[in-house]
Amino acid sequence: MSTAAAKQADFEGLDYQFSDRDFQMIADQANKRYGLSLQPSKKPLVYSRLAKRLRALQLKSFEEYCALLQRPDGAAEHGQFLSALTTNVTHFFRELHHFEFLKETIAPKLIEKSKMGQSVRLWSSACSSGQEAYCMAAALIAASPDVCNLDIKVLATDLDPQVVHAAKQALFPKDQLKAIPPSWRQILIAQRTTDEGQIAINDKVRKMVSFGELNLIADWPMRRKFDVIFCRNAAIYFDKGTQARLWERFADVLTDDGYLMIGHSERLSGPAMSQFSSVGITSYQKNKMPGRQSNKKPEGDRT
Numbered sequence: 001m002s003t004a005a006a007k008q009a010d011f012e013g014l015d016y017q018f019s020d021r022d023f024q025m026i027a028d029q030a031n032k033r034y035g036l037s038l039q040p041s042k043k044p045l046v047y048s049r050l051a052k053r054l055r056a057l058q059l060k061s062f063e064e065y066c067a068l069l070q071r072p073d074g075a076a077e078h079g080q081f082l083s084a085l086t087t088n089v090t091h092f093f094r095e096l097h098h099f100e101f102l103k104e105t106i107a108p109k110l111i112e113k114s115k116m117g118q119s120v121r122l123w124s125s126a127c128s129s130g131q132e133a134y135c136m137a138a139a140l141i142a143a144s145p146d147v148c149n150l151d152i153k154v155l156a157t158d159l160d161p162q163v164v165h166a167a168k169q170a171l172f173p174k175d176q177l178k179a180i181p182p183s184w185r186q187i188l189i190a191q192r193t194t195d196e197g198q199i200a201i202n203d204k205v206r207k208m209v210s211f212g213e214l215n216l217i218a219d220w221p222m223r224r225k226f227d228v229i230f231c232r233n234a235a236i237y238f239d240k241g242t243q244a245r246l247w248e249r250f251a252d253v254l255t256d257d258g259y260l261m262i263g264h265s266e267r268l269s270g271p272a273m274s275q276f277s278s279v280g281i282t283s284y285q286k287n288k289m290p291g292r293q294s295n296k297k298p299e300g301d302r303t
């Protein structure tokens, strides 16, 4: 049996037919809508995740599923489609060095800037269920407790409405406490636990963060530039061209000496590489451009 025939045999005897053409249809949809890059090696994973959606929707084939995604009445399925194809895995203080760098090196400059009367904005751009954004706020408070009285805010966005809804609740299962280094607990976590035994984010931290839905490969409606952007462990799902465009767009919406933090297995690529300097592990600072206008509006700004 040829390798291709052997691979196809893996998909026989399953609940639904899943030909290479079906896989390509799904991969094209995922790429067009979200910039995701699904390689043929992901075929078994895609089958097992999406077969559950076909079952739940009582559809007979992947062709019917793709047709649904393209119809107006299929809009509600888009979030489920994305959730099935990506992972929302995250935890408090993932890649701790970024939060230490934020606290020790970046926050003092941002606090000084804010005390001079300028607003300061940070963006957790693929925030999942919110742990990253809450840790960013905690790092600012750790640098100086009076940040709560300054115009310093964290915007946290994700494409997946389910995780954004969960993030807004600011409540997490108790077993997530173990990911939080003891020295950070007092700042991040409220003393009380809920009746269900969940841990709650401190009010001071919670009030610094606002959440919304945003697709990184669509238009960005934000008006102000950002001093710091975290985009960690999301671009890894995008194809190379989408990644390169994303880094360039981040450079456009960062202040002149703003910072960009990316995930441990991600790398800057494309033209944006010349716009940033490495300042630590997967941590970059935008190079000041001589003569560049710092108040230039970000591309795609509709507001």
Ligand SMILES: C[S@@+](CC[C@H](N)C(=O)[O-])C[C@H]1O[C@@H](n2cnc3c(N)ncnc32)[C@H](O)[C@@H]1O
Binding pocket: 034, 035, 086, 087, 088, 089, 090, 091, 094, 125, 126, 127, 128, 129, 132, 157, 158, 159, 160, 163, 214, 215, 216, 217, 231, 232, 233, 234, 237, 263
């Ligand atoms: C693995 S989580 C990373 C969470 C967090 N940044 C971290 O590093 O722990 C990846 C997140 O990226 C989000 N995502 C994937 N594609 C996206 C897109 N096109 N726009 C915005 N968010 C996206 C997913 O919904 C998911 O919540």
